[in-house]
Amino acid sequence: MISEILQTLPQVLVDGLTLGAIYAVIALGYTMVYGILELINFAHGEIFMTGAFVGVAVLFFMSGAGWLAVMPAILALLIVLVVTSLVTGVLGMGIERVAYRPLRKAPKLITLISAIGVSFLLQDIVRFITEWKRGNYIVTGPQLFDSKIGLDFSSIWSHFNDAILKTSSVILLVSAILMMIGLDFFVNKSKWGMAMRSVAQDRDTAALMGINVNKVISLTFFIGSALGGATGVLFAMQYGTINPYIGFILGLKAFTAAVLGGIGNIRGAMFGGLLLGVLEMFASANLQKLTGGVFTAEYKDVFAFGILIIVLIFKPEGLFGKAVTEKV
Structure with missing residues (x-):
């Protein structure tokens, strides 16, 4: 059995x-918002979707216009990532302004219910638009990169199989x-990053x-949502088929990754996402x-x-989280 496990490793x-x-970048959106607002933004998975x-x-627009046939694939991907990041970033800011800011002083449960409501709303809006335009809510997008690279691990150790x-x-x-x-780098070295850390503290x-708290919170939602949207593009490119419900389970796992690394800790979210992905594939x-x-x-x-x-x-605060002593 050990030999078989080593072969597939x-x-x-x-x-x-x-x-x-993918889990790690989505988890960043959860952990950034929680670090500042102590809010679990359950709509973040749907922003990714x-x-x-x-x-x-x-x-599809670029393909129909004939642009994909004349421009390098990497340039097309960069254009798609920039456009998608801007759209989802603005969407995240809008959600914060409409659904979260008015409830900022309300009990946490009320804000959580609002987040869940936004999540279902985004699912249904995307499904309605997709079915209206294409007749089916399951979509397979154009593939920009379809080649494969063989990795020779057997030469490193005979117990390993090669990987694709x-x-x-x-x-x-x-x-x-x-x-x-x-x-x-932005969070730890920039002026706005310092403001975000101050608001979080x-x-x-x-x-x-003198820090404009509302602007900092809006920026946090913009960055987290932009990263989530860009990751959605990468997911579609990697796995091909998407539907309006992919955000639910992926968002839940990304949230799990954030908790595993230490909710509110950016580097913990990164590590937690990578660890969760490897554990899941190992189990599979x-x-x-x-x-x-x-x-x-x-x-x-x-x-x-x-x-x-x-x-x-054994470590309730997560792998990278720090235990906080509450003063009574």
Whole structure:
């Protein structure tokens, strides 16, 4: 059994890191908003989904206009990412202004219900528009990158099998890493990032120091939503088929990744997403072997969430979170 697990390990790592990169970038949106507002923005998964549909719509437009045939694929992807990020960023700001800001002083449960309502609203709007335009809410978008790269792991160790890496996976990983590094630099080194950290630490004191709290919160929603939308484009490019309900389960797993790394901690969200992706792919490939056929690959989510429960039992604040002592 150990030998069989080792054989599949290279492909598990490749697929797991690809999926984990998606979880990690989506998790950043959850953890940024929670760090400042202590709000779980459950509509964030649907912003990711909306980004996937906006990106595919832009690709269909470019294909119909003949642009994809004459421009490099990487340039087309950059255009789609920029357009989608702007659309979803503005969408995130609008959601914050309409659905969250009026409830900022309301009980947390009320704001949570509002977030869930926005989530269902976005699902139905995207489904209605997609069915109206295409007659079906399941969409397969144009593929910009369809080549594959063979990775020779067997020469490193004879127990390993070779792995297949899609070009789209490389693009996804590089893009996700650049977005995560860029966000980390922005939050820790820029003036606006300092303002975000100040608001996260103490909103009232930050306002007394001259920081425009509403602008900082709007910027936080814009950045988190823009990253989520761009990740939706990368997801559509990687997996091909999208539907209005992909945001629910992916958003839930990304939220789990944020909690696993330490909710409110940006670097923790990155690590939690990558770890969750690798765990999920490991379970998908090996769970049947490990349990003697009792559990199959369909139970991979149970395995991943089981690991989360174990971590939170022994470290409730998450892997990178810090325990906070409340003063009474």
